[in-house]
Amino acid sequence: MSFYSICKELNEAPLDTIFASITEADVRRALAAPSCSREDFLALMSPAAVPLLEEMAQKASRLTQQHFGRTIHLFTPLYLSNYCSNHCVYCGFNAKNKIVRSQLELDQVEAEAKAIATTGLKHLLILTGESRKMATPEYLDQCMEILRKYFPSVSIEIYAMEEDEYAHLVEGGVDGLTIYQETYDEELYDKLHPKGPKKDFCFRLDAPERGCNAGMRVVNIGALLGLGDWRKDAVITGMHASYLMDKFPETDISVSLPRMRPHAGGWQPATIATDRDMVQIMLAYRIFRPRVGITVSTRENAAFRENILPLGVTKMSAGVSTKVGGHAVDDEDSVGQFDISDDRSVDEMCAMLRSRGFQPVFKDWEPIFDEAAGGV
Amino acid sequence: MREESFEIGGLKLKSRLFTGTGKYADDSVIPGVCEASGSQVITVALRRVDLESDTGNVMDFIPKDMQLLPNTSGARTAEEAVRIAKLARAMGCGNWIKIEVISDNKYLLPDGYETAKATEILAEDGFVVLPYVNADLYIARSLVDAGAAAVMPLGAPIGTNRGLKTKEMVRILIDEIDLPIIVDAGIGRPSEACEAMEMGADAVLVNTAIATASDPIMMARAFGQAVEAGRAAYLSGPGAKHSMAQASSPLTGFLSEG
Numbered sequence: 001m002s003f004y005s006i007c008k009e010l011n012e013a014p015l016d017t018i019f020a021s022i023t024e025a026d027v028r029r030a031l032a033a034p035s036c037s038r039e040d041f042l043a044l045m046s047p048a049a050v051p052l053l054e055e056m057a058q059k060a061s062r063l064t065q066q067h068f069g070r071t072i073h074l075f076t077p078l079y080l081s082n083y084c085s086n087h088c089v090y091c092g093f094n095a096k097n098k099i100v101r102s103q104l105e106l107d108q109v110e111a112e113a114k115a116i117a118t119t120g121l122k123h124l125l126i127l128t129g130e131s132r133k134m135a136t137p138e139y140l141d142q143c144m145e146i147l148r149k150y151f152p153s154v155s156i157e158i159y160a161m162e163e164d165e166y167a168h169l170v171e172g173g174v175d176g177l178t179i180y181q182e183t184y185d186e187e188l189y190d191k192l193h194p195k196g197p198k199k200d201f202c203f204r205l206d207a208p209e210r211g212c213n214a215g216m217r218v219v220n221i222g223a224l225l226g227l228g229d230w231r232k233d234a235v236i237t238g239m240h241a242s243y244l245m246d247k248f249p250e251t252d253i254s255v256s257l258p259r260m261r262p263h264a265g266g267w268q269p270a271t272i273a274t275d276r277d278m279v280q281i282m283l284a285y286r287i288f289r290p291r292v293g294i295t296v297s298t299r300e301n302a303a304f305r306e307n308i309l310p311l312g313v314t315k316m317s318a319g320v321s322t323k324v325g326g327h328a329v330d331d332e333d334s335v336g337q338f339d340i341s342d343d344r345s346v347d348e349m350c351a352m353l354r355s356r357g358f359q360p361v362f363k364d365w366e367p368i369f370d371e372a373a374g375g376v
Numbered sequence: 377m378r379e380e381s382f383e384i385g386g387l388k389l390k391s392r393l394f395t396g397t398g399k400y401a402d403d404s405v406i407p408g409v410c411e412a413s414g415s416q417v418i419t420v421a422l423r424r425v426d427l428e429s430d431t432g433n434v435m436d437f438i439p440k441d442m443q444l445l446p447n448t449s450g451a452r453t454a455e456e457a458v459r460i461a462k463l464a465r466a467m468g469c470g471n472w473i474k475i476e477v478i479s480d481n482k483y484l485l486p487d488g489y490e491t492a493k494a495t496e497i498l499a500e501d502g503f504v505v506l507p508y509v510n511a512d513l514y515i516a517r518s519l520v521d522a523g524a525a526a527v528m529p530l531g532a533p534i535g536t537n538r539g540l541k542t543k544e545m546v547r548i549l550i551d552e553i554d555l556p557i558i559v560d561a562g563i564g565r566p567s568e569a570c571e572a573m574e575m576g577a578d579a580v581l582v583n584t585a586i587a588t589a590s591d592p593i594m595m596a597r598a599f600g601q602a603v604e605a606g607r608a609a610y611l612s613g614p615g616a617k618h619s620m621a622q623a624s625s626p627l628t629g630f631l632s633e634g
Contacts, residue, residue, distance in 0.1 A: 065588050066535055069399020120429060250452050250479040291481055357401045363426040365450065368459040 084129030086196030166214035226260035226269030254293030286312035385504030396583025499523025511545035532562025566602030573606025
């Protein structure tokens with residue numbers, strides 16, 4: 001069984017009717033329960049929970065501090081390539097968009113790695129557009145040989161792969177996989193992905209599970225909030241995370257809450273997830289699964305990122321550029337995947353975190369995969 | 377009074393409170409915690425150690441006179457724990473190692489079988505091995521056979537601050553295992569640390585309860601005092617418990633007079 005059967009069931013369930021039937025008393029019961037069931041999670045995600053956000057925040061904050069302390073794990077993305085073979089209507093890298101396409105040469109990868117390493121960051125997320133023809137598995141291997149000299153932890157956010165391909169990357173030092181379903185609404189997914197390999201809903205949906213099977217230490221999932229009904233997508237994301245946590249107890253499962261941002265394609269979101277909605281989702285995730293990692297990117301603005309710090313966040317990006325390179329290799333013509341809202345440097349992020357009583361954590365992993373990678 | 381001595385790996389320790397380095401809002405509080413608690417042993421997750429960092433490293437905040445107890449947090453198998461331990465030694469963290477092998481991220485319960493395997497390999501390799509395990513007599517016996525320097529049973533799952541939930545099992549380990557028993561994980565209040573010490577535990581390890589307190593230094597002091605009080609109570613031989621009231625001036629005392 002894969003998550004698909006659960007996803008299908010949730011897509012067919014009358015979620016609106018279920019949400020409408022949930023009362024404030026149900027939410028209070030969910031908040032008082034020693035552990036949060038799926039029904040409790042739905043209650044926390046329902047409109048009836050909105051007046052109780054402060055109570056939810058108090059509980060979520062306590063749980064976060066208990067399980068993660070007052071620490072925030074920092075990382076930064078490195079865009080290796082923006083070639084893409086997909087036609088996702090909401091993405092700046094869409095194959096049809098007339099943007100400058102580029103891919104880092106290996107010496108440029110090294111220059112980028114050195115520049116990022118000088119900021120002190122030790123956790124890197126490498127991204128490519130979804131062109132397997134350009135950012136080939138062999139190219140990724142070559143990049144990893146360089147990057148693992150500088151970073152004890154490297155995650156990937158690339159096109160969906162087969163399990164043996166993920167396993168090969170794990171052997172090469174990749175220890176984390178980020179892959180977003182974009183929307184869990186299968187019908188909408190089909191419309192938003194008119195062409196390209198990403199059109200295969202199930203292959204994408206099962207990619208996190210293949211990553212877990214392949215030995216990825218950290219697997220991060222999410223929906224791009226705003227593509228469809230944010231509440232439905234957030235609920236199914238939470239269920240997906242919970243499914244993975246139960247099936248792969250040895251893997252660290254994280255969720256991201258990306259919201260649609262302006263981008264080169266000009267396509268605009270169907271629905272808007274407000275700050276209040278974002279907070280409700282985050283609190284519900286934390287209470288539902290207290291040990292799930294929660295990532296907040298620089299899609300969100302500085303003030304919002306600061307205000308949600310105590311609510312459940314465990315990972316944040318810092319010193320971000322969504323252009324190919326962007327740290328040492330500066331191509332003025334290059335276009336980012338989306339516009340960021342928080343362009344603070346790593347130092348500025350650290351100063352902010354400390355001023356708010358949080359410790360920025362740069363290094364949270366020691367590579368132990370094999371001797372070639374520096375293990376003993 | 378019983379002789380008061382506490383020795384692990386050839387090192388005599390006065391303090392029976394071990395502390396940790398995780399979860400602090402700011403690592404600069406660590407020296408104050410060490411001083412206030414009186415602790416002499418401090419555990420640190422090797423995965424967080426970054427000796428190359430110019431921007432601050434947890435090791436910079438650990439007082440030089442503390443006994444370092446690197447842990448294998450992140451290890452999911454015995455093999456990974458062994459690799460981390462060897463890496464810690466190669467990095468200059470000494471030969472003490474706290475074995476943590478956890479492959480269940482929901483409850484963070486230790487894998488006893490893998491822990492015993494790692495303990496055997498590392499003890500043979502000259503490490504002073506302190507394994508973190510469930511409070512289980514059979515696992516504890518296998519650790520004795522494997523060459524552990526102490527046994528560290530959990531009081532409750534890591535980070536829960538739920539107290540000494542495994543009290544009866546820990547009591548059995550104290551009675552049966554001829555190694556120091558250090559209650560690790562779950563202790564949330566100084567009174568609970570005191571209770572473990574009163575029972576006869578040799579030491580306790582406390583991290584979350586101190587690190588997440590509003591005033592970690594004051595809480596560290598409270599734990600230090602509680603551990604001392606509990607130890608003193610244990611050594612003093614507390615009176616027996618009775619279900620009925622016991623008069624301090626017995627009614628039949630006259631029978632032995634004259």
